[in-house]
Amino acid sequence: MTETATNYAPLTVETLPGRLGGIKAIADRLGADTSKWRSKEVGDGNLNLVFIVESDQGKVIVKQALPYVRLVGDSWPLPLKRAYYEYNALIRQAERDPGIVPEVYHFDEEQAIIAMEFLHPHIILRQSLMAGQKIDGLAETLGKFLARTLFRGSDLSMDTAKRKADVRLFAESVELCDITETLVFSDPYFEAERNHHTPGLDPIVRELRADIDLKVGAQDMKAKFANNAETMLHGDFHTGSVMVTPTDTKVIDPEFALYGPMGFDIGMLLGNFWMAYFAQPGHGADRAEYQEWILGVVDGIWAEFSTEFSRLWREERTGILYERSLFEDQGQPLGSEQALAARLQMIWEDTLGFAGVEIIRRTLSLAHIAENDSIEEEALRADCEGRGLRLGRQLVVNRGHMGAMASVNDLARQIAQEATV
Ligand code: SR1
Numbered sequence: 001m002t003e004t005a006t007n008y009a010p011l012t013v014e015t016l017p018g019r020l021g022g023i024k025a026i027a028d029r030l031g032a033d034t035s036k037w038r039s040k041e042v043g044d045g046n047l048n049l050v051f052i053v054e055s056d057q058g059k060v061i062v063k064q065a066l067p068y069v070r071l072v073g074d075s076w077p078l079p080l081k082r083a084y085y086e087y088n089a090l091i092r093q094a095e096r097d098p099g100i101v102p103e104v105y106h107f108d109e110e111q112a113i114i115a116m117e118f119l120h121p122h123i124i125l126r127q128s129l130m131a132g133q134k135i136d137g138l139a140e141t142l143g144k145f146l147a148r149t150l151f152r153g154s155d156l157s158m159d160t161a162k163r164k165a166d167v168r169l170f171a172e173s174v175e176l177c178d179i180t181e182t183l184v185f186s187d188p189y190f191e192a193e194r195n196h197h198t199p200g201l202d203p204i205v206r207e208l209r210a211d212i213d214l215k216v217g218a219q220d221m222k223a224k225f226a227n228n229a230e231t232m233l234h235g236d237f238h239t240g241s242v243m244v245t246p247t248d249t250k251v252i253d254p255e256f257a258l259y260g261p262m263g264f265d266i267g268m269l270l271g272n273f274w275m276a277y278f279a280q281p282g283h284g285a286d287r288a289e290y291q292e293w294i295l296g297v298v299d300g301i302w303a304e305f306s307t308e309f310s311r312l313w314r315e316e317r318t319g320i321l322y323e324r325s326l327f328e329d330q331g332q333p334l335g336s337e338q339a340l341a342a343r344l345q346m347i348w349e350d351t352l353g354f355a356g357v358e359i360i361r362r363t364l365s366l367a368h369i370a371e372n373d374s375i376e377e378e379a380l381r382a383d384c385e386g387r388g389l390r391l392g393r394q395l396v397v398n399r400g401h402m403g404a405m406a407s408v409n410d411l412a413r414q415i416a417q418e419a420t421v
């Protein structure tokens, strides 16, 4: 999509106070005297500008999309409209699970700007995973957030008109979907131009790219991603999209929001936890107990998700699917329980498959993860990443034959203990 001519201009720390000073929702929080505002640009993600703007009165986050991919530069144009999808996703997530995403104060579509709540003293979850910090309530918050946003954005909850209007809105986010379709599901499996990987992985990369079962499995997952508009997804739900304090968890950055399969958000998140698990030897000598904590979080997220999803199924199933009039109202509550179990099984298998492709793409495609990138010793980095690739392959290929989360975590433990990869 080409941008039509607009007055769009990227903010700078110098221009920001003058440009945003007249916006009441921001001035209410920072004061009207913009000479007292101080801004700094702190964006460390792959795509956008992010400013912390503060005064003696308060702090605000100002996020602005750039017309290109920041990670790559202006050789890769990207529509500003992603801010519109992010804004729409944020307000829906806030309704579906209040208190977990930052409050939006102001949205300017032409300038692709979202002014929102400054989360303090939160840090990005990846940083906390590298530092070996435990977060109280992490699994509970993330599992419930997943269940509530995925259930309440789906045909299980929404009426047909609202749901179709939403599908239409997010279906126009073509370029961001294309990024995921390409970087997540295809590039890792051949020598694509933007790929890069740690040289020590060459033998396993050759093996994986020759692995037909894996490639077919990855394409099966891509077909689900592209064809199954099951619910509104966050769309980029990795541990860089979560902010934490030792006792609080928030979710940010849903600019990749789209309608897709529930297991995509869950799998992407779990895949990132499993990578953080394998990366621990690169961040401290004695991380065995912390590694177990990470696996406990994975277990807890799935348990919370399935418990809360089941509760919502029983209490809030007001949409167009599996209507109560067909089951409970006919004196057949067991019928809806049977359907629930089948849905959870499908989401489980999708979750494992998407976790597997996420691990593989974060190791071989364009965008990697800080937990691995920051391991300076190349042989150690290759070792951590290689273990992740082993698990990723198993998750994609064997997703239909894996029982409970305990056995998947056992597989991760076993791969972590193997002498070499
Ligand atoms: C070109 S964007 C690369 C990656 O960064 C985002 O966070 C998404 O994960 C995307 O795949």
Ligand code: MG
Pocket: 045, 046, 236, 241, 253
């Ligand atoms: Mg992001």
